[in-house]
Amino acid sequence: MPAAGEGRIDCRAIAGRIRQTVSSAYPLKIISPLASSTVSATSETTALLPSVAFILSYGGGIVHGDRILVHASVHPGCALLLLTQGSTKVFRQRNSTSKPSLGNDQTFQTMHLHVANNSLLCVLPDPVTCFKGARYNQRQAVTIQKGGSLILLDWMTSGRMSRGERWEFEKYFSVNVVRLEDGELAIRDALLLEQEQLAEKLVDVDAFAYLIILGPAVEFIASSLLEKHQDERIRPARSTSIQPLVKWSISPISHKQIQGVTVRAACKRTDELKLWIKSHLEPLQHIIGDSAWSMYLNN
């Protein structure tokens, strides 16, 4: 029985069928919509057996002091798609007079992800929205074997825009780490945003994303993004051409046993960024099959 806020997802292929086991404890809930392997394994012609899991929190958000810990493993021959339902809302500390330096004053979400050779893990959550006064820490640590593939999306929006709340959280700290099998560190992306000067830094932006795309199964997506970026131009601000809605940059990753790209994208509107991401990940449909893909697409 997992501890409070903990959850496990394990995905493996047994005799040509996918076997997914999940467990979780309040306030975390993990559900698996593709109830058994019979649905997808026989009807799709994908090379990897697909499965989907939704990571949810009771109350639709993460409350201060919560510590969420998710372990997910995907084994050879499988593709696991991790989704959420609705954006991850991070609420502020309940008692506004409490001192900010205490550990239980902050919220932590940690994911330990293991990607085996000849498998694919797609972590495609909705964006994080930190409310005014929130203090949030998020860590994703991936260990990936040679021949494994990963798509990891880490993104956030400015706040409850309908309430006029933009970039009013106290702290947002997100770390993404990718390690190879032998423990060597290939990627460490660590972003710390604090309230001071925050709105100024993000003046024209209401959503931004960081996306990691690694490994052979998604090589096509990585290389076509690289190609597309060649056509991007920073247009001089005074030019009359229309500015693109989504601004993005891309960085190739070529580290011994792992190849791919990382992407940073920003936009004034969350829905535009969402569409942009989904359209660029469209080839995933052929890798994970129609049912899994439509769960992501319609999410």
Added chain:
Amino acid sequence: MDRETWLLWLLADSQLPTGGFVASAGLEAALQAGRVNESASEAQQSSFVHFIRTSAHNQAHFALPFCSLAHEQVSQLVSCPLSGEASAEDTVVAVLDRLQQIDNYHQAMLSSNSVAMRASVAQGGGLLSLFNRGYVHARFMDDDHGRLCAQIAKRLQRLARLGEVHAHWPVVFGFVCAATGISIGHTQQLFMFQFVRQIFSAAIRLNLVGPLHAQALQCDMHLEVADLLLKCGHLRPAFDTEEDVFGESAVYTDPILELYQGMHDRLYSRIFNS
């Protein structure tokens, strides 16, 4: 006048031959993207001032800790009293090993910004060359400490040529300052000073600010940088345990800055390399 002061002025020279003048630290891209306003008029410079402030803040959190750690490790390891050939070699190996770890960690952090990575390696390599072909031959380096550091630098350069070490700018900077006897406090100040100065040089070349007014703005940056040094001077990147790697000892603080810098190669016409 003490030697450290003289060296600081040498290293602070904007004409220092390390190739830094081709880097704009993302300013050119931010300018072309409209993030920084083009007008050179003093009244409309707030976007430029904001750029400098957020860049300095980012640098102090992202790169300065690596410079500090490299300096500290080199100073500690090299200052142990030597006795005989065996321990000199041991020291060289120990320092190289440590520098390589620090350098690799910085590399992992730069992996998502290939433009900044390229700039960091180019400038680090430039400074290492300068040390090997310049400072190493200065008379004051002709003592045990100096000769040991010269050996380290020579091997470091060889490792860099073989692709076994990246020789990132903050790591080499920390090493060179420790090797030439500059205190860590002054090293950190110089590191931040030259970063800010580099952006101003780029801004002048991009016609964003006039050279005379730039002096005034640069004076104004003193308090900002002093504040950052107070806040970030004690930071050292930690990477031994998982908690370390999840920690805040080395972070970047402006995602949009990173994004624009990463777009540098998509500039239609440009005068800077990064």
